[in-house]
Amino acid sequence: MTMFKNGGGRSAIVWCIFVLPLPAFLILAYFLPMMGILSWSFTDPVPGLQNYARIAEDQTIHLLFWRTLRICLTTAVISVLVAYLLAYHWILGPPARQRLIEMAILIPFWISVLVRAFGWLILLRPKGLINENLIALGIITEPLAMVRNEIGVVIGMVHFMVPMAVFPIAAVMRQIDPRVIQAARGLGAGSVRRFIEVFLPLSMPGVIGALFIVAVFSLGFFITPAILGGGRVVMVAENIFVRMLQTANWGLGSALAAVLLVLVVGLIWILSRIVRLDRLL
Amino acid sequence: MFDDQLQDNQLQVIGITRKFGSFTALDDVSIDVRRGEFLTLLGPSGSGKSTLLNILAGFDAPTEGRLVQDGHDVTRKPAEARNFGMVFQGYALFPHMSVARNVAFPLRVRKVPESEQKRRVAEVLERVGLSAHADKLPRQLSGGQQQRVALARALVFSPDVLLLDEPLSALDKNLREQLQLEFQRIHREFKTTFIFVTHDQTEALALSSRIAIFNRGRLMQMDGPTDIYTRPSSRFVAEFLGQINLFRVENVTSAKDGISGRFGECLLAAPGHVRDPAWVGVRPENMRLKATQPDASQNAVPVTVNAVSYHGPTVLLSLTAATDGTTNVLSATMPASEWTDFDAQKPHWLCWSRDDSLVFPQENEAEQGA
Structure with a gap:
């Protein structure tokens, strides 16, 4: 100093x-x-607000944003549920389980998002491992549609997002004083009540933080929806790419990017109002 | 009389041992807890007192031994089923609940009707003087107030036993003394059995009806505060509870009414029996400083004064007794008004009555950790 x-x-x-x-x-x-x-x-193409006017009026663009928000929300909710369970066992489980969960969280980080998307494609496509095996076992007769739709996109995105959600939840869980939980026990509370009345409310800042972090990350997702959606489940980011580089409509593409940016900044602002961001680290 | 006492034992700790790997935290401890008493578990850190409290609470189970409550074995009964109140070190209040909701928690758990909950929470908050703070969150309260919330929360459901784990250690001295008085009052009013863990000997002497002293996992002595202070059964207890001056005596001879042994050139006499070699101990407040050698009916040791510290009503003297190459640093207190008659430069005699002497064997000292 x-x-x-x-x-x-x-x-x-x-x-x-x-x-x-x-x-x-x-x-x-x-x-x-x-x-x-x-x-x-x-x-672009001429000075004025015509690009924003089009975003305000065009039904397909509205659909595009609703689809994006819907996928982000579904992804966020599922990711946070899975991450909560992982974080709980990571913080409170026996040491062997803690090590196992650490591996499960860290290994996906070392694998490219592209490789992971193609990996899911191999598993989920109509002639993929899951469908072929289910048909061979006689459980289904027709392959389940798990790619080229929102299900596939959500599966791929959840897989990417779970580790991102584990960290803020685990950070908050780690700050919970174990004596408070012990106190609840000493005062007569069984395990279910200890969880619902004490542990869950005290870990909520982490849950809310994780929901927003996943939602914000998901808004800009590009590769996973492009591969697992197969062009049928287009999200905003992919649409911007198409408008700019394939139809050369730079003005509308950048207007969409601006709207996306405002959404992201808005979500982060709301989050910062609800929880203290430094507690999530 | 003996039978009555047995009837009155609410909790019986029977031969409890707790091992963590090769470390023995509690070694064959047996205690009978009387209904309604204020029992203090006292000992240095790592002595096993907190381990015992955790076993009493049901957060931990003993490796050997049993815990019996009113004739029923509760050794393996889970903590949440025991109906014991507990006040934790650091209070462990629920930070997301208001004071009233914190206090109502054990009642909600026990499915007490809403109106009854409200009545009992209001009553207990009134008793601990927190009615005005019912709607505040714990972090809006001072340490002493949080402590009272913890106490209210542990008492509101009329528990069979209240366990307190160093509840005052986080507070400053004045507040601690104030809360000690309040704990005594609350103990009288609620008539619940209190089991209190502390490492603070003054706290133990001030609050308890009985004190159990632990060292290295073993129960060293259990008695009322006066008995344990005036008649400690071991050197460890004597040193841990208050101040004591020790003289190593040799050539110990036993007589009908006690022993006598040589400390340098002086012959020290004491009641009780002990084998050679031994310690003779005296509390500082039982010693008198004299300018001349007293007659042989008193124990007396020649001393020189090292330092004097003034404590208002009393002075604390640091003295050296040097005889035959045996050097002891001693401490004694005397009224400040008497000290003005002495000349610190001159040699003096430190005297005490043989009846105020305590004797301890020198064997097994390493084991006792003295």
Whole structure:
């Protein structure tokens, strides 16, 4: 700490070397290009608000946003449920189970999202491992439709999102004083009541945080819906890609991107009102 | 008389041993807890007192031995089924519930009707002086107030026994003394059996009807505060509970009414029986400083004064007794008004009555951890 107190000159140098590069990099590589893209939404093909007017009126674009929100919400709810169980056993389980869950959470992180999407395709497609085996076992006669629809997209996205949801939930669970749970027990509460009246309410900030984090991440999902949806379950991000690079409608694409950005920022703002973000780390 | 006492035993700890791997936290402990008493489990950290409390609460089970409540074996009964109140170190209040909801928790668990819950919560909050804070969250209260909420929550369902795990250790000295008085009052009013764990000997002496002293997993002595203070059965108990000056005596000879042994050139006499070599112990408040050698009816040791500290009504003297190369640093208290007559530069005699002497054997000391 003393280096910060050795006069203004020294600390200014420290700031320039250690702190400034990050904001400078973000401004050059992220903020300026983004401003450029956003400016297209007001200038392409002609100056004006016609791109936003179209978003406000076009039924297919409304459907696109509803579908995106619906998939994000479903993904968030399912991911958080699965993550809650994992986090619970990760924090409170016996050591062997804790190690197993750590592996289950960390290994998916090392595998590319592309590889994972294709992996699910191999498992879920009509002639995939699951359908072939179920037919061979005589449980079903027709293959189940698990890809090229929302089910497939949600499965792939949940698989990606569960680890992201485990961390904030586990962080909050770890801060719960075990003596409080013991106190509930000493006062006569059985395991169900201890969970519902004490543990669950105390872990809710983690649950809410995880719901928002997963929802925000999901809004921009591109690869997983593109592969497992097979072009039939188009979400906003994929639609932006198509409009910009395939139909060359840069103005409408960037207007959609702007709306998506506002949604993401809005969700994060609401989250920051509900829970203290630093408790989720 | 003996039968009556047996009847009155609410909880019986019978030969309880608790091992954690090769470490023995509790070693063959037996205690009879009398109905309505204020029993303190006292000992240094790691002495096993908290392990015993956890076993009493049902959070832990003994490796050997039994716990009997009113004639029924409850050794394996889960904590939530025991109907014991518990006040935890650090209070362990539910941070997301108001004071009233915290206190009502054990009543909700027991499915007490809503109106009855309200009445009993209001009554117990009144008794601990927190009626005005019923709707606050625990974090809006001071430490002492949180402690009272914890106490109210543990008492509201009229538990069979109230277990208290170092409940005052987090509070500052003044508040601690104030709450000690309140604990005594509440114990009188509720007539519940209190089992109180602490490492603070003054707290134990002030509050308890009986004290059980633990060391290294073993019950060293159990008695009323006066008995345990004036007649400690071992050097460990004597040293742990209050101050004591010890003299290592040799050539111990036994007579009908006690022993005598040599401390350097002095012959020290004491009631009781002990084998050679032994310790003779005296509490500082039982010692008198004199300018001249007293007659042989008293024990006396020549001393020089090292330091004097003034404590208002009394002075605390640090003294050295040097005889035959045996050096003892001693402490004694005396009224401050008497001390003004002494000259600290001169040699003095430290005297005490043989009846105030305590004797302890020197054997098994390593084991006792003295």
